[in-house]
Amino acid sequence: MSEHHGHHVASAKQLWTVGIALLILTFLTVFLASIGLPSPLDLVTAMTIALTKAFLVAAFFMGLYWDTKFNSMLLIGALAFFILMVSITLLDTLYRDDIVPSF
Amino acid sequence: MANHSATHPKHVQHHFVDSNQQFESAKLGMWVFLVNEILFFGGLFCAYIVFRAWYPELFTQAALELNTFWGAVNTVVLIGSSLTVAMAIRSAQNNQKRGLEINLLITIFLACVFLVIKYFEYEHKLHLGIAPGSFWNPTEEIAAVLDHPKANIFFGIYYMMTGVHGLHVIVGIGLMVWLYLRARKGHFNSEYYTPVEITGLYWHLVDLIWIFLFPLLYLIE
Amino acid sequence: MASASTSATNAASTPTKLKVKRFAPAETPTNTYLTDEKGVWAWLTTVDHKKIGLMYLGAVAFFFALAGFLAIALRTELWTPAKTFIEADTYNQLFTLHGAMMVFFVLVPSIPAALGNFILPMQLGAKDVAFPRLNLASFYIYVFGAIFTFLSLANNGFDTGWTFYTPYSSDSNSAGIIWVTLGVFILGFSSILTGTNFITTIHKLRAPGISWDRLPLNIWALYATSIIQVLATPVLAITILLLAMENIMDIGIFDPALGGDPVLYQHFFWFYSHPAVYIMIVPGFGIISEVITTFSKKTIFGYWAIALSSLAIAFIGFLVWGHHMFTSGQSAVATTIFSFLTFLVGIPTGIKIFNWVATLYKGSISMKTPMLYVFIFIFLFSIGGFTGIMLGALSVDIHLHDTYYVVAHFHYVMMGGTLIALLAGLHYWWPKMTGKMYNEPLAKIAAGFIFVGFNVTFLPQFIMGAQGMPRRYYNYIDQFTPFHQTSTIGSYILAVGFLIILGYLLHSLFKGKQAGPNPWNSRGLEWQSTSPPDFHNFAHTPVVIHGPYDYHQPMEEFQLGLAVEHGHDEAHAEEATEAASEAKTEA
Numbered sequence: 001m002s003e004h005h006g007h008h009v010a011s012a013k014q015l016w017t018v019g020i021a022l023l024i025l026t027f028l029t030v031f032l033a034s035i036g037l038p039s040p041l042d043l044v045t046a047m048t049i050a051l052t053k054a055f056l057v058a059a060f061f062m063g064l065y066w067d068t069k070f071n072s073m074l075l076i077g078a079l080a081f082f083i084l085m086v087s088i089t090l091l092d093t094l095y096r097d098d099i100v101p102s103f
Numbered sequence: 104m105a106n107h108s109a110t111h112p113k114h115v116q117h118h119f120v121d122s123n124q125q126f127e128s129a130k131l132g133m134w135v136f137l138v139n140e141i142l143f144f145g146g147l148f149c150a151y152i153v154f155r156a157w158y159p160e161l162f163t164q165a166a167l168e169l170n171t172f173w174g175a176v177n178t179v180v181l182i183g184s185s186l187t188v189a190m191a192i193r194s195a196q197n198n199q200k201r202g203l204e205i206n207l208l209i210t211i212f213l214a215c216v217f218l219v220i221k222y223f224e225y226e227h228k229l230h231l232g233i234a235p236g237s238f239w240n241p242t243e244e245i246a247a248v249l250d251h252p253k254a255n256i257f258f259g260i261y262y263m264m265t266g267v268h269g270l271h272v273i274v275g276i277g278l279m280v281w282l283y284l285r286a287r288k289g290h291f292n293s294e295y296y297t298p299v300e301i302t303g304l305y306w307h308l309v310d311l312i313w314i315f316l317f318p319l320l321y322l323i324e
Numbered sequence: 325m326a327s328a329s330t331s332a333t334n335a336a337s338t339p340t341k342l343k344v345k346r347f348a349p350a351e352t353p354t355n356t357y358l359t360d361e362k363g364v365w366a367w368l369t370t371v372d373h374k375k376i377g378l379m380y381l382g383a384v385a386f387f388f389a390l391a392g393f394l395a396i397a398l399r400t401e402l403w404t405p406a407k408t409f410i411e412a413d414t415y416n417q418l419f420t421l422h423g424a425m426m427v428f429f430v431l432v433p434s435i436p437a438a439l440g441n442f443i444l445p446m447q448l449g450a451k452d453v454a455f456p457r458l459n460l461a462s463f464y465i466y467v468f469g470a471i472f473t474f475l476s477l478a479n480n481g482f483d484t485g486w487t488f489y490t491p492y493s494s495d496s497n498s499a500g501i502i503w504v505t506l507g508v509f510i511l512g513f514s515s516i517l518t519g520t521n522f523i524t525t526i527h528k529l530r531a532p533g534i535s536w537d538r539l540p541l542n543i544w545a546l547y548a549t550s551i552i553q554v555l556a557t558p559v560l561a562i563t564i565l566l567l568a569m570e571n572i573m574d575i576g577i578f579d580p581a582l583g584g585d586p587v588l589y590q591h592f593f594w595f596y597s598h599p600a601v602y603i604m605i606v607p608g609f610g611i612i613s614e615v616i617t618t619f620s621k622k623t624i625f626g627y628w629a630i631a632l633s634s635l636a637i638a639f640i641g642f643l644v645w646g647h648h649m650f651t652s653g654q655s656a657v658a659t660t661i662f663s664f665l666t667f668l669v670g671i672p673t674g675i676k677i678f679n680w681v682a683t684l685y686k687g688s689i690s691m692k693t694p695m696l697y698v699f700i701f702i703f704l705f706s707i708g709g710f711t712g713i714m715l716g717a718l719s720v721d722i723h724l725h726d727t728y729y730v731v732a733h734f735h736y737v738m739m740g741g742t743l744i745a746l747l748a749g750l751h752y753w754w755p756k757m758t759g760k761m762y763n764e765p766l767a768k769i770a771a772g773f774i775f776v777g778f779n780v781t782f783l784p785q786f787i788m789g790a791q792g793m794p795r796r797y798y799n800y801i802d803q804f805t806p807f808h809q810t811s812t813i814g815s816y817i818l819a820v821g822f823l824i825i826l827g828y829l830l831h832s833l834f835k836g837k838q839a840g841p842n843p844w845n846s847r848g849l850e851w852q853s854t855s856p857p858d859f860h861n862f863a864h865t866p867v868v869i870h871g872p873y874d875y876h877q878p879m880e881e882f883q884l885g886l887a888v889e890h891g892h893d894e895a896h897a898e899e900a901t902e903a904a905s906e907a908k909t910e911a
Contacts, residue, residue: 009193009196010193012190012193019185019186033171033318036324042324046318046319054315057185057310058311061185061307062303062304062307067130068127071134074138078137081145082142082145082148082149085142090153093157
């Protein structure tokens with residue numbers, strides 16, 4: 001009963017490598033924020049770094065890299081719906097004549 | 104395959120065929136729950152995006168009141184706790200009872216550090232009158248800097264996002280204390296560590312949310 | 325996967341050396357799920373999905389009766405233009421409570437949690453759902469949510485309409501709002517847990533032979549519903565939480581006086597509440613597919629079209645929420661896009677209707693009560709659906725928004741759709757759940773009352789809505805009096821119909837004829853068990869070699885299963901012996 005095909009056991013080295021990478025990325029994002037990049041670029045870099053960190057956590061800490069593809073699809077699906085919710089709401093809020101409809 | 108296997112270990116519930124089906128089902132169930140959590144926080148992120156798109160200068164101004172250093176420390180703390188909870192799962196998979204217990208304890212400790220830092224952050228702000236909603240009452244020097252008419256909205260969003268996240272941290276601590284107590288009693292081994300695995304997934308999500316909260320709230324310059 | 329050969333008789337051997345035998349279910353079972361666990365405490369602490377389903381059914385019926393009684397009160401008040409017997413403020417509270425109860429406590433949980441909980445594991449050949457304890461928890465969470473909602477009534481109540489629009493709801497000093505928002509927040513978790521359970525069960529606990537192309541359409545429908553539940557309900561939860569915070573602390577996100585945006589509340593609210601209406605109707609579609617095939621003795625026309633259209637509705641349903649907000653002040657861009665997407669969502673729904681009607685063609689139609697309700701459904705839901713499309717047209721909606729036209733539309737789809745489908749499913753699976761048959765002539769009479777009563781109630785509402793009668797209004801001008809009075813009479817006829825149903829169903833529990841395992845001769849897997857079913861649903865592991873609508877195959881080929889092997893496990897020894905001896909007597 002001890003077949004564990006499906007239960008990937010990560011090595012300590014793998015986990016620590018990912019952990020250190022996450023720390024480095026954290027320092028990087030704080031540093032980049034402190035040097036004050038011009039307007040859309042600061043948001044773009046911050047979000048790119050955040051997405052990279054998120055990918056590392058999801059793939060290696062949460063084990064999605066070795067897990068059944070369906071679980072990854074669940075995560076991606078959730079993000080897709082979140083993006084739909086935000087973008088369609090923005091279709092309203094960004095295109096209003098005046099921001100809050102006055103009474 | 105659909106037949107009961109030769110042994111039906113104690114930890115396998117009667118409606119499952121074997122241990123593996125139970126484990127995979129638990130994992131799937133937890134991932135579905137995480138989808139649900141993502142959409143829950145998603146509403147808050149949506150409110151953030153809508154208001155930031157409308158009042159970008161407010162966000163730049165208000166973020167000055169947030170302490171980037173302690174926010175970064177909290178990020179490091181949570182990443183550390185994600186690492187230790189992953190190590191805890193690894194210990195369980197390798198039948199290392201002691202390793203499991205120690206890693207769980209460190210995770211709990213780091214989570215508590217996060218909450219303590221959060222507490223001091225909140226206390227500092229409330230002291231300056233930067234409070235949510237009807238308690239908004241900034242001191243004169245703050246009001247001089249934070250002169251945007253919608254400043255209370257930013258902090259409403261800030262308190263809601265970090266507050267709901269903080270509640271999830273507290274729940275996580277509770278879950279991990281429960282896990283620790285069970286680990287001490289020897290409930291977990293390489294054959295059965297499902298609760299550790301799925302609690303770990305939950306905890307990683309808490310970390311994930313913070314990974315996005317941190318730059319969005321603290322790193323706006 | 326144990327693969328059975330196509331031989332229909334007693335024994336077939338499989339590559340894994342398991343024996344597939346025929347297990348015809350017993351006519352009068354001695355040990356059922358009802359007899360194996362007895363007493364109130366056993367029921368309250370059960371993790372058996374069947375009992376949990378029945379508890380949900382009882383709760384849903386109770387809330388339906390309560391909210392229905394409120395409806396009768398409202399309609400009676402509307403008999404005359406001015407006050408009839410209720411004060412204006414009370415009237416507002418009553419329609420709010422009627423709406424909130426019907427939406428959150430009846431329609432959203434009814435088919436998935438009551439019928440779905442009972443039938444889903446059986447249709448999958450599973451012993452239970454994936455997380456039975458979570459299932460029980462979701463029931464108690466539902467009960468807690470209800471208690472909190474009722475506590476709000478003791479605390480000033482709430483009169484905002486079930487939609488709780490800001491700033492009225494967030495400015496309201498009523499403590500009642502806090503209680504009901506808490507109640508709805510808690511209730512949301514019940515829905516989420518049920519959805520999580522169903523998704524996992526469908527993926528992981530299917531019996532051997534149930535491939536995705538042999539899944540009953542009821543399961544496809546519940547699958548799509550569960551996806552919506554998991555994705556949409558959390559947004560309701562956060563909306564309600566923000567509303568409560570607005571109310572308690574004036575956070576200011578939704579209140580224009582504090583710098584916020586009330587339309588943003590509407591976005592958040594409808595992002596859940598529109599998919600919620602699909603949570604209500606899609607399981608109903610699943611039931612219609614089951615009933616229509618059984619009573620036409622024919623396979624479904626366009627299996628994949630119906631299966632995938634459920635998923636399509638689930639997906640597109642997330643993109644149309646703004647059609648509730650055409651007059652709210654949202655941007656012209658958003659309004660136009662929402663209108664277009666709304667037309668789109670009608671297409672997969674229409675596909676279903678065409679496919680169902682095509683299923684009837686050249687079928688051997690048996691007009692038993694469940695089938696009667698199917699025809700009623702197709703008629704009423706089509707009207708509801710069409711009028712929904714009409715409301716989706718921007719220019720038309722400007723005139724019809726917030727009138728009785730909308731009220732009539734949603735009652736046609738929700739009541740004429742979901743509730744009628746629930747009645748169809750209830751009458752279809754009643755023999756399976758209780759082992760008893762109800763009085764068929766009476767059931768048909770009740771269906772007649774409901775059909776006539778429903779149309780007399782709601783058809784006039786389309787007309788007066790188009791003539792400008794606003795919804796949620798306590799008073800009205802004289803020209804609408806005949807419409808309102810007709811509508812009120814209709815509501816009494818409806819009530820009589822429901823009372824008749826309650827009567828004969830309760831009567832059947834005590835004096836009903838014993839139902840055999842398969843009174844409708846269905847090919848569905850759930851009918852290959854005893855009525856009522858065994859505690860574990862089947863005394864064996866079912867093996868499926870045909871799709872659930874293969875009426876051209878003989879019944880023997882649907883009664884195949886694997887005997888549990890002898891003495892391998894003390895806990896199942898009794899089962900194993902029973903199953904083995906059963907198999908011997910078949911030989």
